[in-house]
Amino acid sequence: ILKSGKSIDKETILSIVNKHCKFDPTKESAGYLASVSCDLEFKNELAQNLDIKQKWVFDNVVVQSKYAAYYSQKEPEVIYFGENTRKVNERVIELTFTINSDKSVSISKVTKIDDGDTKDINRGLVAMFYAR
Structure with missing residues (x-):
């Protein structure tokens, strides 16, 4: 994931994200990040698996990980030519x-x-x- 420091694969990040973060569809209208909440251990476990010295880089990894939680936990919608299908x-x-x-x-x-x-x-x- 990074050029220097520890390397971590996408499966590990996804397992950490799904373990500590939950998607709430009722908050989805407020935006992607508002609909995903993570517990306090989320950043700690990411920090243990990643050796990132700069705070802004770590914060960016946290935000991107929340996007991973959003897309992996959201129920997929069936779309047909840009319109939701209906019976x-x-x-x-x-x-x-x-x-x-x-x-x-x-x-x-x-x-x-x-x-x-x-x-x-x-x-x-x-x-x-x-x-x-």
């Missing part, structure tokens, strides 16, 4: 067709309705699957 009980796809003067048929509008939430879909995407 859809009913989905309806409405296709609106237009009959042209030459008797051909075109798709004029495509609407997706998920549990009452209406969203227009690019009709060009559906036209690729629709055989005329």
